[in-house]
Amino acid sequence: MSRNIQEFASEKLGEKMLFAVHESGLRVYVFPKKGFSKYYAIYGTDYGSTDREFIVPGETEKTVVPDGIAHFLEHKMFEQPDGSNAFDSFALTGASSNAFTSFDLTAYLFTCTDRFYENLDILVDFVNSPHFTDENVNKEMGIIGQEIKMYDDDPGWRVFFNALRGMFKNNPVKIDIAGTVESIAQIDKDILYKCYNTFYNPGNMMLVLVGDIDMNEVLNRLDKRMSGGKNLGEIDRPEISEPRERVREFVEQRLVVSQPMFNVGFKDITPFTSGEELARREAATEIILDALFGKSSEFYMKLYNDGLIDSSFSAETELEKRYGFSLIGGESKDPAAVYSAIKERIERARAEGIDKNDIERTKKVMKASGIKMFNYIEGMGNAYIRMLMKGINPLEYNKIIDSLGYEDIMERLRAHFDTGNCVLSTILPAETGGAEAV
Amino acid sequence: MTERIKNGVDFHYLSAEKFKTNTISVFFNIPLKRETVTKAALLPAVMKRGTEKHRTMLEISKYLDELYSATLHAGIRVKGDGEVLYFTIEYIRDEFIGESLTEKITALLKEFLFEPLCDEGGFNEEYLTGEKRNLKNAIEGLINDKREYVEFKCREAMFGGEGCGMFEAGRVEDLPGITRGNLYEFYNEIINGAKADVFVSGSFSEAVLDMIKNSLCGAFPERDADYVKTEAAAPREGREEYITEEIPVVQSKLCIGLKCGIEPTSKMYYALMLGGCVFGGSPFSKLFNNVREKLSLAYYAASRTERFKSTMFISCGIETEKYQAAYDEIIAQFEKMKNGEIEDSEIENSKLYMSSRFTSMKDSLRTMEDYYLSQAIMGNDGGIDQLIERTNEVTKEEIVEAFNKIKLDVVYFLKGNMEPEGGEE
Numbered sequence: 001m002s003r004n005i006q007e008f009a010s011e012k013l014g015e016k017m018l019f020a021v022h023e024s025g026l027r028v029y030v031f032p033k034k035g036f037s038k039y040y041a042i043y044g045t046d047y048g049s050t051d052r053e054f055i056v057p058g059e060t061e062k063t064v065v066p067d068g069i070a071h072f073l074e075h076k077m078f079e080q081p082d083g084s085n086a087f088d089s090f091a092l093t094g095a096s097s098n099a100f101t102s103f104d105l106t107a108y109l110f111t112c113t114d115r116f117y118e119n120l121d122i123l124v125d126f127v128n129s130p131h132f133t134d135e136n137v138n139k140e141m142g143i144i145g146q147e148i149k150m151y152d153d154d155p156g157w158r159v160f161f162n163a164l165r166g167m168f169k170n171n172p173v174k175i176d177i178a179g180t181v182e183s184i185a186q187i188d189k190d191i192l193y194k195c196y197n198t199f200y201n202p203g204n205m206m207l208v209l210v211g212d213i214d215m216n217e218v219l220n221r222l223d224k225r226m227s228g229g230k231n232l233g234e235i236d237r238p239e240i241s242e243p244r245e246r247v248r249e250f251v252e253q254r255l256v257v258s259q260p261m262f263n264v265g266f267k268d269i270t271p272f273t274s275g276e277e278l279a280r281r282e283a284a285t286e287i288i289l290d291a292l293f294g295k296s297s298e299f300y301m302k303l304y305n306d307g308l309i310d311s312s313f314s315a316e317t318e319l320e321k322r323y324g325f326s327l328i329g330g331e332s333k334d335p336a337a338v339y340s341a342i343k344e345r346i347e348r349a350r351a352e353g354i355d356k357n358d359i360e361r362t363k364k365v366m367k368a369s370g371i372k373m374f375n376y377i378e379g380m381g382n383a384y385i386r387m388l389m390k391g392i393n394p395l396e397y398n399k400i401i402d403s404l405g406y407e408d409i410m411e412r413l414r415a416h417f418d419t420g421n422c423v424l425s426t427i428l429p430a431e432t433g434g435a436e437a438v
Numbered sequence: 439m440t441e442r443i444k445n446g447v448d449f450h451y452l453s454a455e456k457f458k459t460n461t462i463s464v465f466f467n468i469p470l471k472r473e474t475v476t477k478a479a480l481l482p483a484v485m486k487r488g489t490e491k492h493r494t495m496l497e498i499s500k501y502l503d504e505l506y507s508a509t510l511h512a513g514i515r516v517k518g519d520g521e522v523l524y525f526t527i528e529y530i531r532d533e534f535i536g537e538s539l540t541e542k543i544t545a546l547l548k549e550f551l552f553e554p555l556c557d558e559g560g561f562n563e564e565y566l567t568g569e570k571r572n573l574k575n576a577i578e579g580l581i582n583d584k585r586e587y588v589e590f591k592c593r594e595a596m597f598g599g600e601g602c603g604m605f606e607a608g609r610v611e612d613l614p615g616i617t618r619g620n621l622y623e624f625y626n627e628i629i630n631g632a633k634a635d636v637f638v639s640g641s642f643s644e645a646v647l648d649m650i651k652n653s654l655c656g657a658f659p660e661r662d663a664d665y666v667k668t669e670a671a672a673p674r675e676g677r678e679e680y681i682t683e684e685i686p687v688v689q690s691k692l693c694i695g696l697k698c699g700i701e702p703t704s705k706m707y708y709a710l711m712l713g714g715c716v717f718g719g720s721p722f723s724k725l726f727n728n729v730r731e732k733l734s735l736a737y738y739a740a741s742r743t744e745r746f747k748s749t750m751f752i753s754c755g756i757e758t759e760k761y762q763a764a765y766d767e768i769i770a771q772f773e774k775m776k777n778g779e780i781e782d783s784e785i786e787n788s789k790l791y792m793s794s795r796f797t798s799m800k801d802s803l804r805t806m807e808d809y810y811l812s813q814a815i816m817g818n819d820g821g822i823d824q825l826i827e828r829t830n831e832v833t834k835e836e837i838v839e840a841f842n843k844i845k846l847d848v849v850y851f852l853k854g855n856m857e858p859e860g861g862e863e
Binding site: 033087088091093097098113114152154259295369375 | 496502572686735803
């Protein structure tokens, strides 16, 4: 059977991407890598912790689900109808398997150095065969309860979520991905099946493969395992109305840390239009953050020399279809002073512009990172599935960086970096006891 | 390929065509000692701050950006009773940018090593003060990651705070005594006296390799120095220590430290490593299946073995009142290992799992470099394929024998006494 396989290539880098839509509706991408020992497969669904309200295709009423359910579902997928778990199946081939849930993506993955297609079968089979019982759902409460508690003690995680809670009023991005011990207590097998049947349909999913892999063989294997009958098409996710304004400027929490940690957050409410537009906005934001606050900036040098920041200082942006924000964070003895310096730097850039040399330098650095990414088999899979889910072609990203002009970047600076609407989240040191021998 | 350039200075070339980048690295081997641990942690940080030619961090950073975002890493890594100070630069290969950077990169690495910013009295005072402050924060910051913290406290108790029982970032109390003068003396001892290894990894022509040998290796004076030999930790019979530390966290953490007494180059080591995988090194291990999946006591429950010093650490995060239940289950699983209650399939699966992990090492320049450096330090020949071969030869009897050598040493319980709470306005 002849297949419609599209090929995109970067001659200069000797890299390419193959793309096909399987009959079932599943989008499949292969990034062939010759010479590497490893293979990586990541099978993801456009579904994450922020999908708490949706309309099941064919229904008219909105379904609202308990917080943490996407993550709970991810844990339970490993359990197999015959009572085994997927780790046991991978154990027989030597592959390493894992999964993760983020705000808008749940993904199952494996790496292996041998028997790739066999492992691919295992991956697709286990994600395609849910098995939820009252008993196995209850068992998971204890494990996930401990996972939630681990994150409760993690200052890096807390400072991040506290910043999101300062920024967002309604958007579910402010809710912990794993939910709370109370919210997961409401989860039962019926609601798991409902979420599974809605979001784990081939039209809502994507398979990204990296390694010395043959696309035709992949599609042939999928023929035996995936059917189009399960494709539900677009899932209606009601628009969440989010005010432009932050919820509150300052959020503080005390934890056992040696010195304060902070995150400065800028919320984004620019509506999603297309993948390319999102990519342009994201690249422009990264250029701004690096030019103003990166390791090669005057700002970084001055605050580092003044002892206000250390090498933990960094800035990042996350722009997705249904939420967006930028964060600047690290450790500091005086987060308030860093916060004012950040605001001041942004104000000056808004008034005086950004040095064009810094913009060019930053573009060069970003393009170099894109080249280096091809060294990392798993890194490619993880980064590219996120881009592809947003409709961005990873091989085209450097062109997007090049296409951004000075005015595009200044426009983004004015739209996104509003110093009257940002948030400072801090973690302050709590009192501790001491050790005793017993 | 390894070549002795001169006494105490070795050149290693790892050829790999598949990467977009090359790396050039220099490693200095020194013993992990109480008198020098803090200085060793401080030195790379100070050296990274400025050179005679690129005097500030900003100048360095901008120059690295110009070299298509080359990255410089410098720091320390513990290798049993020794530690290595490393300086490494990774940069994009010529063919992907249409420009050759190797000569510039080699020159830059030499600058960091041989021309750090100094004056008559030693290192730059401002840089020293700044990096002392950062190191103090790093040492005190150990508590920020509770899992790392409890594992360190356990290790510290196992070795009485000596040698590898020290936190590799050093001690805060040493900092006031470190001056730009005495740190500079220490620097000279390292540069002129420590066993040095130059690693060049990626794709290079013969001519370029010769250039690096002449220019970089040639700059090192000859030295009468060798790698630091590590003594495997001797198991203590019936002398377990139980320590509880209470802190205001939500989740309690348990770490059990064990001493194995198995030489890292002996045949028995491979049995220990493979047995470690069966016991707690994979998502199909005894610890994962029983402590986590069967009893739902923990989100993570795992063990890892450390080759040089021959230690094992078992670690899990639990509910405070589940301490005894978790401890009992871990010990029960450990006893099964000792009694040979191991299925053939557990061993076969672990062999496949470890072989795959080892084969994967070939896909990372950094991991390969570290592997071959460790091999050199241990005085062990053989590449990754040989490691896989040795692993696959291990028998159940050998695993049982290895596990019967291991003794429980320290049980460290980080006891949480707090309810979860959110941020406040």
